[in-house]
Amino acid sequence: MSLIGCDIVLIKNAWLNGGSVDLRVSDAIQEIGPHLTPAPGESVLDAGGGEVLPGLHDHHIHVFAAAAAYGSLDCDVGSGTVADCRDRLAQRLASATGSDWIRGVAYHEQQLGELDRWALDALCRDRPVRIQHRSGKLWVCNTLGLELLQLNASDQIAGVERDSQGRLNGRIVRNDALIAQRLEATGGGVQPDVQDLSRMLAQLGIVGVTDTSAHNNQQSQKDFDRLRRTGEILQRVELMGDDSLDSGYLKILLDADQLPPLDDLVQRINAARTKGRNVAFHCVSHLELVFALAALADAANPEAGFDRIEHGSVVNDEMALRLASLGMPVITQPGFIYTKGDRYLADLTGSELSDLYRFRGLQDLGVPVIASSDAPYGPVSPWQVISTAANRQTLKGIAVGPAERVSAEQALAGYLTPTSALHRQVSFAEANQVVAGTPADLCILQGKWSEVRDKAERAMVRATLIGGSVAFDSGSEP
Numbered sequence: 167m168s169l170i171g172c173d174i175v176l177i178k179n180a181w182l183n184g185g186s187v188d189l190r191v192s193d194a195i196q197e198i199g200p201h202l203t204p205a206p207g208e209s210v211l212d213a214g215g216g217e218v219l220p221g222l223h224d225h226h227i228h229v230f231a232a233a234a235a236y237g238s239l240d241c242d243v244g245s246g247t248v249a250d251c252r253d254r255l256a257q258r259l260a261s262a263t264g265s266d267w268i269r270g271v272a273y274h275e276q277q278l279g280e281l282d283r284w285a286l287d288a289l290c291r292d293r294p295v296r297i298q299h300r301s302g303k304l305w306v307c308n309t310l311g312l313e314l315l316q317l318n319a320s321d322q323i324a325g326v327e328r329d330s331q332g333r334l335n336g337r338i339v340r341n342d343a344l345i346a347q348r349l350e351a352t353g354g355g356v357q358p359d360v361q362d363l364s365r366m367l368a369q370l371g372i373v374g375v376t377d378t379s380a381h382n383n384q385q386s387q388k389d390f391d392r393l394r395r396t397g398e399i400l401q402r403v404e405l406m407g408d409d410s411l412d413s414g415y416l417k418i419l420l421d422a423d424q425l426p427p428l429d430d431l432v433q434r435i436n437a438a439r440t441k442g443r444n445v446a447f448h449c450v451s452h453l454e455l456v457f458a459l460a461a462l463a464d465a466a467n468p469e470a471g472f473d474r475i476e477h478g479s480v481v482n483d484e485m486a487l488r489l490a491s492l493g494m495p496v497i498t499q500p501g502f503i504y505t506k507g508d509r510y511l512a513d514l515t516g517s518e519l520s521d522l523y524r525f526r527g528l529q530d531l532g533v534p535v536i537a538s539s540d541a542p543y544g545p546v547s548p549w550q551v552i553s554t555a556a557n558r559q560t561l562k563g564i565a566v567g568p569a570e571r572v573s574a575e576q577a578l579a580g581y582l583t584p585t586s587a588l589h590r591q592v593s594f595a596e597a598n599q600v601v602a603g604t605p606a607d608l609c610i611l612q613g614k615w616s617e618v619r620d621k622a623e624r625a626m627v628r629a630t631l632i633g634g635s636v637a638f639d640s641g642s643e644p
């Protein structure tokens with residue numbers, strides 16, 4: 167029998183704090199005891215001795231992009247010469263299902279060389295194609311795609327690149343909003359399947375997400391509210407976004423190549439402060455981090471203590487001490503070490519490598535560090551992220567920055583920490599609280615944590631409850 171959607175459940179035979187317990191839950195945990203008797207008609211979920219944890223919260227994810235990515239063509243074509251790689255991509259494009267837009271993700275110039283519309287036309291000219299760089303920063307369209315987006319060489323639009331002769335070259339930098347608007351206006355926008363993504367997140371034990379997309383606005387807020395109401399999104403959603411939002415973090419995308427005037431940035435921060443909002447800075451380089459802290463120093467309430475750094479891909483000790491003094495957490499993505507680490511090893515040297523996606527070293531200097539996914543750009547599974555935080559191993563099994571290893575518990579603690587507590591490092595013991603009276607957001611593992619922790623990437627979830635409702639039940643028949 168499927169328990170999905172059940173709202174009052176007796177969980178039997180769960181493992182909690184080193185002992186076997188039963189839990190009775192409605193929207194909150196009502197009762198925890200050694201042997202609870204099912205009330206008449208009460209649904210029973212047998213945890214099979216699995217560890218019960220608070221549900222996980224992914225503090226950095228892009229919900230719509232992740233949903234779209236799972237229905238997209240993978241343009242990560244492996245190693246070889248550029249010509250070989252382009253052949254492989256041409257084959258994938260030729261065998262893509264459907265007849266309209268092909269949406270590709272995860273292209274990298276080390277494999278495919280620099281792409282523009284003409285290079286893409288050579289690979290596929292009979293269907294509109296748009297391909298996203300693996301950084302998420304850039305889209306490349308073929309000629310048919312550009313036509314469908316109704317972009318003209320005479321338009322002056324931010325991020326729409328031209329070649330030396332003034333022709334559109336198909337590259338659109340950091341303007342996802344433009345693509346989304348044009349797709350919508352021209353009927354080419356296929357709504358990504360958010361429902362599938364949400365169910366997959368539930369399967370991973372995730373009960374809440376923070377969508378960190380910089381372009382989130384009032385409309386996004388309404389969309390998320392609706393998707394939550396209709397149950398298409400099961401998880402609790404926190405939103406950061408642009409200047410139009412009245413709550414949530416203001417997300418500031420810093421790009422070392424195109425830093426804004428400092429005064430403009432300070433003004434944006436101050437305007438957000440007047441709404442009671444805090445600020446989240448996208449910082450992947452040292453320069454971006456220096457700039458973010460300079461802006462904060464000039465802005466109102468620089469010691470609010472609740473601003474945050476996203477990624478913190480490169481943080482040296484000096485910057486870490488400054489972050490520690492401000493109580494600013496780094497929301498990091500150890501998963502990048504796993505998926506991109508082999509490329510980092512080929513591209514970077516010395517301190518570039520040792521300062522990369524630090525974890526332990528930052529914590530030792532007093533910076534709260536929280537692991538998250540950045541899906542779809544990093545691996546979505548918290549269990550893969552936790553495993554990589556503990557072993558720092560790339561796909562090929564080579565360690566990057568082994569001094570930055572933390573325990574699996576420390577990495578998991580971040581997923582169990584509420585957003586309101588990110589500004590101080592919460593220990594696993596403190597974060598891992600399953601007690602009566604708290605919301606029934608639960609992740610029940612298959613097996614005890616002590617049995618799965620050393621191979622966390624293989625952790626399987628027995629069931630996930632969100633507000634007492636069963637969002638995932640591995641025992642339910644398909």
Ligand SMILES: [Zn+2]
Pocket residue numbers: 226227228378540
């Ligand atoms: Zn992100």
